Amino acid sequence: MAQDGKPTFVGSQQEVELAERVFDLMLMQGRFYSADAPIRQSLEQLTQFFYEQGLHADRQQLMALLDTALTRNSQVFYRDEQDGAVYFTTTKKGSYTPHVQARPTRMPQITGRHIAGAAAPRPPAAPTKKPEFIRRETVISPQVASSLSSAQAALPPIQETPVITIKDMPARVAVAAPPTPAKPKPAPQIVTPQGATINMSKSPAEIFAKHGDFFSELVRERLLADGRFVSFGDQWLLAEQLPTITKGELRQVREFIETSGGPETDETLCINIFNKSPDADPIFRFALNYHLAAEKRVFEFVGTARQNLWWITGTASPRILRAPLKPAEIGQDLKYLEDEPPVTRLPNNRWVHVLTFYEWENGILPYSNEAKLLLPPPYLKEQKVAELRFEAPQFETSAYVELHYPAGNRGGWIEGLAEILAVFVSGAKLIIARVPDKPDTFSITYEPTPVEERTVLLYDARRQRFVFQPLPLNYQVDEAFLLERGRYGGLKDVRRLDESSRRKGDAVIIFAFEKVGTKVTREDKTVYRARLEDLLPIINIEKPFSKTSLLRFFSTHPHYQKDETEEGYYIYIPD
Incomplete structure (x- = not known):
C-alpha cells in the first residue's frame, strides 16, 4: 500500500x-x-x-x-x-475478498484469556520434598569400615605433579576489534487495517492531519465496546455523569412538539420545558438528546450535524407540502440513483439540475450523487429523514422540505418543493447552493434570460388529459428536456397511463416509443424508431429515468435494440 x-x-x-x-x-x-x-x-x-x-x-x-x-x-x-x-x-480499505462459506474445522477453544491477550498460567509447582539427612554410621558397618581403613593404608603414597613454569615468553598483546557501528533504530510505525503505514516519529499535529480519521474511528470503536461511556452522534460522556430524565418529562417533550406543529431543536426544548440554558449546561443538553434517541418509538431525529431537530415517530410533519405519490412509490421510482456513475466534485459548490416533468409534478428533487455532495449526510445511524429549508430569493418565497435518505431498495429525494417548483416547467435549469450563515438552508435560483413565450406540455387534471399551453419563460432551460408542442404535439389530449402501468418501466417506455417514435419496417416487422434524446423527456413524465439507467434497461430487454443505421437512435420491436 x-x-x-x-x-x-x-x-x-x-x-x-x-x-x-x-x-x-x-x-x-x-x-x-x-x-x-x-x-x-x-x-x-x-x-x-x-x-x-x-x-x-x-x-x-x-x-x-x-x-x-x-x-x-x-x-x-x-x-x-x-x-x-x-x-x-x-472497499475503502483497497481490497475485497468475496465471502466463502468456511468448512468446519477442529479449532482450539477460544477463552477469555486468549481474547484479553493474557499469558498462559504456569503449571503448579511440584511439592518440595524435605531432604532426609542420613547418618554415616547407620550405613557402614564396623567390619566394612575396618576393611576400608586397611586397604587405604596399603595404597602407595600419592605423587605430586610437578609445576612447569614458562620463562621469558613474550606476552601476547591483545588487538582490540574495531567497534561495530550501531544500527539505526527504525522509526516506530503502525500499519492500519486498510494497509496504510503511519510514521509515529512525526509530530502529533502531522500525524493527526494526515490520519485523523483512522484514530477517530479507532477511539470510537473502543468507546463503543466500553459500557462506561454513552454517546449521541459524535459526542461522548461517562455514563455515571449522565443526568436522568423521567417518563413524565419525556411526555411533556412530546406534547410540546405536537403542539408546535413541526420539529423542534434541542435548544428550544431545554429552555421551554426544563428551564435550562443549553450553552450553560451542555451535559444536560447531551442527556436530553441521548434519552430522546433511546425512545425510538416516540421520537424521531430529523436533524443534521449542525442542529438537533426532533419530531414524533410515524407522524407526517404538517409544514411539509406532500407529493401526490406515496413515499414508497417515489423511493421505488428513484432506486436507480444508487447505481448511477459517481461524482467527485461540484463546480463552484453549486448543484445544477435540469427539472423533469415527474419532479415538477410531485414537487421533489432527486437525492442524486451531485446532491449528496451538497446536502448533509445522515447524522445518526439508521436515520431516515432530515428536515431542511429551501429558499427561492428571486421569488421571495421559501419552504420546509424533507430529505429522504436512501434505504434498502429505495432511492432518496427532497420533498416539499411544490410551491417553489410550480413557477418552472420541465427542462428548467435550477441552481441549488448553500445559504451562508444559515444552518441547513439552501437556495434555488436560475440564470435569467429575456422573456420568451413557449408552448409547453401541462396536465389538465379536470379533463384528465395532457394539454399544451403558452407560458412566458424568463430562465434558462435545457432544450432537450423542454416538452414543447413542436416536438411532442402527439401528446395533445392523450390520457395518462393507469396506475398499474405507470409502475412498470416497460409500459412507460413503450408508451414513449408509440408517442414520439416513427413506424418503420425492419425484416418484415413493423417497429418503432426514436431518438434517445426524444424518449427521455417523455419517459420522465410518468417514471424517472436517467440516460444511464435507460440504456441499462434496454440492455436487459431484448425487444429494445440500438439502431445501427444512425447514431443515437433506438428501436422497439413489439411482440
Whole structure:
C-alpha cells in the first residue's frame, strides 16, 4: 500500500492512472459505507462515465482499457461476471475478498484469556520434598569400615605433579576489534487495517492531519465496546455523569412538539420545558438528546450535524407540502440513483439540475450523487429523514422540505418543493447552493434570460388529459428536456397511463416509443424508431429515468435494440 493510504497500482502508466481514477470514483460512491463494505460498479457504467468525460474517443477501446487496467490490479478490484455483465468490487480499505462459506474445522477453544491477550498460567509447582539427612554410621558397618581403613593404608603414597613454569615468553598483546557501528533504530510505525503505514516519529499535529480519521474511528470503536461511556452522534460522556430524565418529562417533550406543529431543536426544548440554558449546561443538553434517541418509538431525529431537530415517530410533519405519490412509490421510482456513475466534485459548490416533468409534478428533487455532495449526510445511524429549508430569493418565497435518505431498495429525494417548483416547467435549469450563515438552508435560483413565450406540455387534471399551453419563460432551460408542442404535439389530449402501468418501466417506455417514435419496417416487422434524446423527456413524465439507467434497461430487454443505421437512435420491436 502507498503511504497515503491508497493502494499501489501496477501496470503501464495509462493503466495505473485509469485504476487510480476508478478507485477515487468508487471511494466517492461509498464515502458513507463502512471500511469493509463492498463498493460495486459495472464495467458498462464505468465506461459510460469516462466516455462522457471525454477520456477516450472510442467507447469499445475505452471499455477494453478499463477491463485490462482493473483486472491487472486484482489485489484492489475483484472481477466477476453476472448474466454476461462484468462487475468490479472493492472497499475503502483497497481490497475485497468475496465471502466463502468456511468448512468446519477442529479449532482450539477460544477463552477469555486468549481474547484479553493474557499469558498462559504456569503449571503448579511440584511439592518440595524435605531432604532426609542420613547418618554415616547407620550405613557402614564396623567390619566394612575396618576393611576400608586397611586397604587405604596399603595404597602407595600419592605423587605430586610437578609445576612447569614458562620463562621469558613474550606476552601476547591483545588487538582490540574495531567497534561495530550501531544500527539505526527504525522509526516506530503502525500499519492500519486498510494497509496504510503511519510514521509515529512525526509530530502529533502531522500525524493527526494526515490520519485523523483512522484514530477517530479507532477511539470510537473502543468507546463503543466500553459500557462506561454513552454517546449521541459524535459526542461522548461517562455514563455515571449522565443526568436522568423521567417518563413524565419525556411526555411533556412530546406534547410540546405536537403542539408546535413541526420539529423542534434541542435548544428550544431545554429552555421551554426544563428551564435550562443549553450553552450553560451542555451535559444536560447531551442527556436530553441521548434519552430522546433511546425512545425510538416516540421520537424521531430529523436533524443534521449542525442542529438537533426532533419530531414524533410515524407522524407526517404538517409544514411539509406532500407529493401526490406515496413515499414508497417515489423511493421505488428513484432506486436507480444508487447505481448511477459517481461524482467527485461540484463546480463552484453549486448543484445544477435540469427539472423533469415527474419532479415538477410531485414537487421533489432527486437525492442524486451531485446532491449528496451538497446536502448533509445522515447524522445518526439508521436515520431516515432530515428536515431542511429551501429558499427561492428571486421569488421571495421559501419552504420546509424533507430529505429522504436512501434505504434498502429505495432511492432518496427532497420533498416539499411544490410551491417553489410550480413557477418552472420541465427542462428548467435550477441552481441549488448553500445559504451562508444559515444552518441547513439552501437556495434555488436560475440564470435569467429575456422573456420568451413557449408552448409547453401541462396536465389538465379536470379533463384528465395532457394539454399544451403558452407560458412566458424568463430562465434558462435545457432544450432537450423542454416538452414543447413542436416536438411532442402527439401528446395533445392523450390520457395518462393507469396506475398499474405507470409502475412498470416497460409500459412507460413503450408508451414513449408509440408517442414520439416513427413506424418503420425492419425484416418484415413493423417497429418503432426514436431518438434517445426524444424518449427521455417523455419517459420522465410518468417514471424517472436517467440516460444511464435507460440504456441499462434496454440492455436487459431484448425487444429494445440500438439502431445501427444512425447514431443515437433506438428501436422497439413489439411482440
